[in-house]
Amino acid sequence: MTSRVQPVVVRDVVLGEGRPKIVVPLTGRTVEELRVEVAALAGHPVDVVEWRADHFAELTDVSRVVSTARLLADDLAGRPLLFTCRTTAEGGRASLGDERYGQLILAVVESGAVDLVDVEYERDRAVVDGVLTAARERDVPVVASYHDFTGTPGRDQIVDRLRAMQDRGADICKIAVMPHGPADVLTLLEATRIAHERYVDRPLITMAMGPLGVVSRIAGQLVGSAATFGTVGRASAPGQVPVDALDAALRLLDYETNAGNE
Ligand SMILES: O=C1C[C@@](O)(C(=O)O)C[C@@H](O)[C@@H]1O
Numbered sequence: 361m362t363s364r365v366q367p368v369v370v371r372d373v374v375l376g377e378g379r380p381k382i383v384v385p386l387t388g389r390t391v392e393e394l395r396v397e398v399a400a401l402a403g404h405p406v407d408v409v410e411w412r413a414d415h416f417a418e419l420t421d422v423s424r425v426v427s428t429a430r431l432l433a434d435d436l437a438g439r440p441l442l443f444t445c446r447t448t449a450e451g452g453r454a455s456l457g458d459e460r461y462g463q464l465i466l467a468v469v470e471s472g473a474v475d476l477v478d479v480e481y482e483r484d485r486a487v488v489d490g491v492l493t494a495a496r497e498r499d500v501p502v503v504a505s506y507h508d509f510t511g512t513p514g515r516d517q518i519v520d521r522l523r524a525m526q527d528r529g530a531d532i533c534k535i536a537v538m539p540h541g542p543a544d545v546l547t548l549l550e551a552t553r554i555a556h557e558r559y560v561d562r563p564l565i566t567m568a569m570g571p572l573g574v575v576s577r578i579a580g581q582l583v584g585s586a587a588t589f590g591t592v593g594r595a596s597a598p599g600q601v602p603v604d605a606l607d608a609a610l611r612l613l614d615y616e617t618n619a620g621n622e
Pocket residue numbers: 385410412444446478505507534536567569589596597598600
């Protein structure tokens with residue numbers, strides 16, 4: 361099977377090639393808590409760090425958010441930093457209107473402090489397009505995201521949404537769903553495979569959340585999901601597993617390195 365995916369390279373991490381990359385969220389409320397979380401990453405298999413800024417107590421102070429992003433990037437010493445402000449509509453904590461949401465993300469992109477930025481695809485169209493344009497100018501790859509915390513859309517709906525993200529110019533297309541039974545998990549995996557093999561030529565990140573969905577967090581290489589979120593400390597979404605176990609599972613399922621075992 362040949363992959364048509366154009367990998368996204370952030371520092372020394374290649375998304376869209378080989379084993380899925382491990383992303384760890386930081387959910388501290390203060391600068392001090394965040395720095396403790398960064399220090400705790402030492403010795404763990406972590407490819408990318410996500411700052412879930414919606415947990416930050418000073419989220420409404422844009423310059424404080426930017427200076428904190430810089431500080432975290434320094435502390436991370438070369439590990440890529442993904443900036444995410446997850447709103448309440450998508451399972452996060454930030455209740456920001458479209459305008460303030462857009463201003464915050466734009467300020468972070470324009471600061472040059474982060475390596476990747478998440479934008480919620482369902483936000484106001486002009487806001488999403490504004491972020492995509494600014495990020496392109498600054499060479500900051502954009503992860504377009506969509507979360508359904510209530511259920512799992514049908515297979516074709518998931519595929520269509522991933523394609524729509526690509527058509528709008530996202531560099532990476534991400535969908536998280538909530539399964540209510542094993543069939544929902546299989547729907548998510550099958551939709552990912554179809555999008556990856558037939559329609560989307562850039563990295564995808566998909567997951568079924570909650571305990572039922574754990575298999576989707578380790579099966580990415582099989583179906584074409586380029587990254588998976590795991591924990592060092594607190595989880596940012598239901599079903600995330602600790603990174604050491606996650607890494608062991610990804611290695612076990614790595615069919616490229618298993619090829620010699622036939
Ligand atoms: O979008 C995602 C995926 C996620 O919701 C998960 O289910 O692992 C975790 C979030 O931190 C991240 O922004």
